[in-house]
Amino acid sequence: MANQDSYTDTAMKMSYVFPWLWKVESRRLLWLLGLTFALIVTFQYVELPYSISSLFSSTKMPVSRNSTSLIGDRKHHNDNLTPAMVPSFSQNNATLVDDSDKEAAFQPSLPTSNSSPVKENATATAPVASVEAPAALPGLKPSPVKDNATVNVASAKVPAALPGLNQSPLKQNATLPTTSKVHDKNSTKEDVGDASPVVRFVPDIKENAKTTDSGVMSIYEMSKQLRRNRISHNRLAKVYVYKEGDKPIMHTPRLGGIYSSEGWFMKLIESNNKYVTKDATKAHLFYLPFSSQMLEETLYVKNSHSHRNLIKYLKDYIDFISIKYPFWNRTSGADHFLAACHDWAPSETRKHFSKTIRALCNSDVKEGFVFGKDTSLPETYVRDPKKPLSxxxxxxxxxxxxxxxxxxxxxxxxxRPILLSYWGNNKDPDLKIFGKLPRSKGNKNYLQFMKRSKYCICAKGYEVNSPRVVEAIFYDCVPVIISDNFVPPFFEALNWESFAVFVLEKDIPNLKKILMSISERRYKQLQMRVKRVQKHFLWHVKPEKYDMFHMILHSVWFNRVFQISV
Incomplete structure (x- = not known):
């Protein structure tokens, strides 16, 4: 009975305690829920803008952090790169890897499908998916493009890319060499260290490219200016060729001599059906079919030292087509291009073609060549137009x-006088440096020297360009380019540092030391790559994949796509 009373007592006490405990715990639970809710709201307030931004930031293209590293661990340089292009390297000393048994390092690819143009005058920022870059080419490999990326495309029609070139991808971890810093006077090392890839880029268009304090823009500086992400593509651009213009200045290709590049291109583009359209409204590019050589031969008044009448002729032509067609005025000529090899072409076209893409043999960044807009046209000396490949x-x-x-x-x-003063007249038996060689049938002496020499010196003349650059490649001779501020042909695509040597003009006294510092193994790899790129510098009566005609179109279209500020 006592136990029962005790149990009843306890039960009565608990009946008073539970309600109190319930109230206390309920308050604690409410406080906990309130605190949790407050934390969630605070977190959303702080983080939500960034979350939303990340969802809609497909118009921003961050540069890969690794892309700015010029020296690094080689094991990283191919891990995340698309296998469509070959990586470019810094000009710093790099160990050369014998890849003679590997796939060709310089293997471009051609797209085959047609593109649907965007609306006229489209200048808005577009997502990466809608902007396709030009074809993948030798010496180039893009860094991976992240999900959130943006490119501002130029106005007018922007298709996905150009004459293309679809290549089989390179093997994983394949590496390319580069020459040593040729301007390092004290360099005696061979095959020093490893170099990580440099992802090239085309900068915003500026009137004058920035040079170093010395006034010289080295090949290394040019490579740095090209370091940005590239986007792959698989589309085809169409070109409209204006039919207007009287011969011989217009539509008259000269196929022989040192200015023959402009003539061969004119001949091949005007007869092309694959890339040329007869319907101007479907065109993405517009070709201005004039010859700078014929312009000079026809209109220049001898010893007048004036180009005014030549410039006026070109202006009158632009005025005529801009009245007859709407295309020039639509973009101020930004989707138009020309190919001109004469030395005077940069000055003759500077003013009235300021936005036009100019393929120029005289590609001097200090004398009017706009780096990132204009493209370097190879100067080819064709001795026999009927047999350009002889x-x-x-x-x-x-x-x-x-x-x-x-x-x-x-x-x-x-x-050249400096070169001859140091090394001419057989001052050194290893260096065959001459003035003009005696005439011989078919220029055999000149050709035989090029075919039997390890290095062919390409020293500038009156201008930065020289036909010897392409001639050296023709004859499997490693080009040694002595021409400050010269932009090599197809620099948008080819890694010139992997098959040519660049010597600053001030380093001519050290020419032999520079060449002797290159090991035999390195030289053999340079020559191997010269043979590989040779196909990109050949003219064919009927254009073939990867040849000069396709490379010029590729470079023009590449610069059109990446004219971000136009």
Missing amino acids: NIGGKSASKRPTLAFFAGQPDHGYV
């Missing part, structure tokens, strides 16, 4: 007894 090739690397060769007019410009 005598191509040369001795193997082991059968070239001459270290270096040069022959040319000694009074052209200021560089």
